[in-house]
Structures are given as structure tokens and as C-alpha cells.
Amino acid sequence: MTETLSFPDPTQLAVPFFIAAILIEFLWIAMKKRGGRYETRDAVTSLVMGAGSVAEGILLGFIAWGFLMVLWDLTPLDLGTSVWALVACFVLDDLRYYWVHRFGHRIRWVWASHVNHHSSQHYNLTTALRQTWTGTFTFMMVVKAPLVLLGFHPALVLFAGGLNLIYQFWIHTEAIGKLPGWFEAVMNTPSHHRVHHGRNPRYLDCNYAGVFIVWDRMFGTFVPEQEDEKVDYGLVHNLGTFNPLRVAFHEWLGIWRDITQPGLTLRQRLAYAFAPPGYSHDGSRETSAQIKARHLARHPQDRGTPGFTDRPPGPAQGLRS
Amino acid sequence: MPLEFLLILVIGGISAIAVILHLTGRSHRAVLLPEDARAAWHRHFPDDMIVDVTVAHDGHAALVETEQGPGLLWSFGADTVGRHLRDFDLLDHPQGLRVLFHDFTAPQVTLHLSPDERRDWQARMTPR
Numbered sequence: 001m002t003e004t005l006s007f008p009d010p011t012q013l014a015v016p017f018f019i020a021a022i023l024i025e026f027l028w029i030a031m032k033k034r035g036g037r038y039e040t041r042d043a044v045t046s047l048v049m050g051a052g053s054v055a056e057g058i059l060l061g062f063i064a065w066g067f068l069m070v071l072w073d074l075t076p077l078d079l080g081t082s083v084w085a086l087v088a089c090f091v092l093d094d095l096r097y098y099w100v101h102r103f104g105h106r107i108r109w110v111w112a113s114h115v116n117h118h119s120s121q122h123y124n125l126t127t128a129l130r131q132t133w134t135g136t137f138t139f140m141m142v143v144k145a146p147l148v149l150l151g152f153h154p155a156l157v158l159f160a161g162g163l164n165l166i167y168q169f170w171i172h173t174e175a176i177g178k179l180p181g182w183f184e185a186v187m188n189t190p191s192h193h194r195v196h197h198g199r200n201p202r203y204l205d206c207n208y209a210g211v212f213i214v215w216d217r218m219f220g221t222f223v224p225e226q227e228d229e230k231v232d233y234g235l236v237h238n239l240g241t242f243n244p245l246r247v248a249f250h251e252w253l254g255i256w257r258d259i260t261q262p263g264l265t266l267r268q269r270l271a272y273a274f275a276p277p278g279y280s281h282d283g284s285r286e287t288s289a290q291i292k293a294r295h296l297a298r299h300p301q302d303r304g305t306p307g308f309t310d311r312p313p314g315p316a317q318g319l320r321s
Numbered sequence: 322m323p324l325e326f327l328l329i330l331v332i333g334g335i336s337a338i339a340v341i342l343h344l345t346g347r348s349h350r351a352v353l354l355p356e357d358a359r360a361a362w363h364r365h366f367p368d369d370m371i372v373d374v375t376v377a378h379d380g381h382a383a384l385v386e387t388e389q390g391p392g393l394l395w396s397f398g399a400d401t402v403g404r405h406l407r408d409f410d411l412l413d414h415p416q417g418l419r420v421l422f423h424d425f426t427a428p429q430v431t432l433h434l435s436p437d438e439r440r441d442w443q444a445r446m447t448p449r
């Protein structure tokens with residue numbers, strides 16, 4: 001395959017479609033008086049985050065690209081650019097997305113980049129564009145390595161990743177309820193992804209899927225949207241600022257302040273960077289597991305219901321379907 | 322896509338959406354009643370035991386006394402944000418008070434208070 005293979009950047013090409021879809025969703029909500037909420041500064045912050053994310057890709061994209069091209073030179077495999085190669089790449093890249101996204105919620109270093117996507121208390125199509133500016137610094141491009149080593153050209157891998165993000169755009173809406181059962185069973189949908197944006201203890205750390213929700217069902221992280229529990233969008237500790245710079249960098253600053261405070265062991269410093277968000281050496285903060293446990297202490301009747309099904313590790317876990 | 326074109330599209334798109342939202346009244350800040358403020362505080366801090374809630378006359382902020390200490394709730398766009406009053410500075414402001422939290426994610430809040438309210442709030446916010 002030639003080294004100059006190039007695909008268009010799908011996210012850039014989709015910009016006019018994004019703008020049109022946002023206007024249509026807004027008009028629909030305004031006319032029907034249901035199906036979501038829009039707020040000026042919230043929407044502008046989301047859109048500026050989206051623009052900044054594209055800019056970051058243009059400025060720093062060469063780092064991930066260079067890394068993947070080194071691997072491409074190493075691998076003897078080449079699966080070509082047929083439609084089947086693209087389909088296979090898209091599906092495997094979605095599995096890659098699932099794990100990167102899961103790391104994004106379970107490792108503070110990666111959460112520092114991803115947190116901004118969850119920082120709005122709203123959930124509409126602009127929220128989809130509230131994307132990170134600091135993805136390169138998470139080094140999560142290493143999770144793309146197996147794809148390239150398997151013989152998918154880096155351009156194909158990045159193209160598949162772009163399509164994945166575009167798919168996720170339309171699911172950031174309250175205007176669509178639940179879709180037909182077969183679709184909800186296989187695909188990530190507005191309903192599943194609303195749950196992912198919830199700060200309710202029940203909805204923390206679930207539904208990491210990009211395109212196919214089957215990964216969450218396979219790996220035990222699926223929680224369906226509950227009729228009787230409305231999703232409360234945003235962060236456990238909501239931000240009190242619309243300033244995009246603060247939104248983009250606040251958690252990185254938090255990591256820096258935590259690991260540089262005096263009197264910690266090396267292990268504690270590392271935990272502040274790489275343990276799940278909410279870790280603290282003195283118990284002054286809460287992880288999602290602790291938030292769920294505290295919720296169950298107050299609402300024991302919720303134990304065993306979706307989002308609260310964690311059992312102690314044992315042989316039964318392997319049998320879970 | 323040429324970069325200039327992308328830039329024009331992005332700036333134009335964001336501006337158009339912002340203007341449409343603003344002109345259709347989507348910039349209004351949340352107005353709180355005492356019972357809203359209570360519910361909002363519990364939404365942010367579900368374990369706090371609320372003792373008393375005082376809403377500012379403009380409805381954009383509430384002083385929340387809890388067994389866990391005093392807290393401030395304020396309108397944040399159409400929603401609210403709350404912080405415990407632990408690490409902050411209080412400044413005079415022509416319309417009331419300005420709270421500077423030592424918190425990168427919630428740097429400051431301007432409270433619009435009547436002179437009476439201001440005296441009362443200042444006394445209750447100042448750590449004893």
C-alpha cells in the first residue's frame with residue numbers, strides 16, 4: 001500500500017451537517033415544547049469546545065499519526081482498503097473505542113481529558129460537540145496499535161474513528177425516546193447514551209459504547225434507561241464556569257495540585273494520577289464505587305437493580321450472561 | 322476542506338446558534354424559590370441535612386445552612402451550581418457581594434443583594 005494513502009477527515013466534513021442538525025433539533029424542541037433544553041452559554045461553550053477539539057486535531061494530530069505510521073512500517077500485514085477491510089476496521093475500532101472510553105472513566109489521567117464531555121448539565125446535540133482538547137496527552141493512541149499491527153492502514157483506522165464520532169453525534173438528544181427493540185439491542189442509542197451522561201449513582205460508569213452497545217452487554221457495563229429514574233445530566237461535582245479554558249484544563253490542574261502536595265508517598269502520588277476519579281489519600285473524596293455504596297446505604301431497596309448489581313467477585317461472575 | 326472555509330463555517334455557525342438562542346429567550350438564568358433551592362442543594366449534595374434556606378430577592382442565589390456547614394447555591398444558566406462555603410474570600414460589590422472561591426471550577430459568583438440582605442448574608446457567610 002502506498003504511504004500517501006489519505007482519507008478525508010470526516011469530522012471536518014460533517015461540520016455543516018452538525019450546524020444544520022442543531023438548528024433543527026432546537027426548532028423541534030421550541031415547537032413541541034418538549035424533548036430537551038437549550039441554554040445560550042452552555043451551548044456556546046459546547047460548540048467552542050468542539051471547535052477547539054478540531055483545532056487540537058489539526059495542530060497535534062501528527063503525534064498520533066507519526067506513532068501509528070512507525071507501527072505501519074513495522075508490520076508485515078496489509079489488509080488493504082476494500083469495503084470489507086473498512087467494515088472490519090470500523091467494528092474493531094469500535095471495540096477500541098469502548099475500552100478507551102472505559103479507561104476514560106476509570107483512570108483519572110484519561111478522565112482529565114474526557115471529563116469536559118460530561119461537564120454540561122444539558123443534553124442536546126451541542127453536548128455531542130463538547131469534545132476534549134487534550135486527548136493527545138492521554139496517550140490513548142496506543143490502543144490503536146493492535147489495529148495497525150493487524151494490517152489496517154493508519155489512515156483507515158483514523159477514518160473509522162472519525163465515522164465513530166459522527167455516529168455518536170445524533171444520540172446526544174432527548175428528542176428521541178426509545179427506538180425499536182432490535183435496534184436498542186445492538187446499537188448505541190439516545191436512550192443508552194443519556195444514561196451514560198447521568199450523574200445519578202445508578203448511572204455512573206456504564207454504557208461506554210461508541211456505536212455498538214453489544215460491547216457493554218458483553219463486558220457487563222450495560223445499564224438500561226429506567227422509566228422511573230430520570231437522568232440527571234452532568235458531573236457529580238458540577239462546574240461553576242462556562243469558560244472553555246477552565247472546562248478544558250480543570251482536571252489536569254487538579255491532578256497537578258494533588259500529586260505535588262507535600263507529605264505523600266510515591267504510591268499516593270501515582271494514585272492521584274492513575275487511580276479512578278475520586279481517589280483521595282485521606283478519604284476526603286468519593287469514587288463512583290463509594291458513591292454507589294453510599295446510595296445503597298440510604299436506599300437499600302435499590303440493591304440488585306440495574307446499576308447496583310455488583311456482587312463480590314466469585315465463580316458466579318463468570319456465569320453472568 | 323480548505324482551512325479558511327472551515328474557520329468561517331465554525332465561527333459563523335457558533336455565532337448564528339448563539340444569536341438564535343439568545344433572541345428566543347434561552348439566556349434566562351434560573352430563578353429559585355426556597356423549595357427549588359432545597360431540591361437543587363440535595364441534587365448537588367444528597368447527604369447534606371439542610372437546616373435553613375435563604376433565597377436572595379432576585380432569586381439567583383440561595384444561602385443554605387446545613388449540618389455540614391453553610392453553602393452557597395446560585396443560578397448557572399438555566400441550572401444551578403452549589404459549593405460549601407469553606408475556602409473563599411468575600412468582597413464588596415456595588416450590587417451586593419462577590420464571592421471568590423479558591424476553586425478553579427467555580428472561580429467567582431456575584432450576589433445581587435439589597436443593603437439589608439447584604440448585611441445579613443455577610444454575617445452568616447463569614448466563618449465563625
Ligand SMILES: [Zn+2]
Binds near residue numbers: 101104105117118
Ligand atoms: Zn464518557
Ligand SMILES: [Zn+2]
Binds near residue numbers: 193
Ligand atoms: Zn456523550
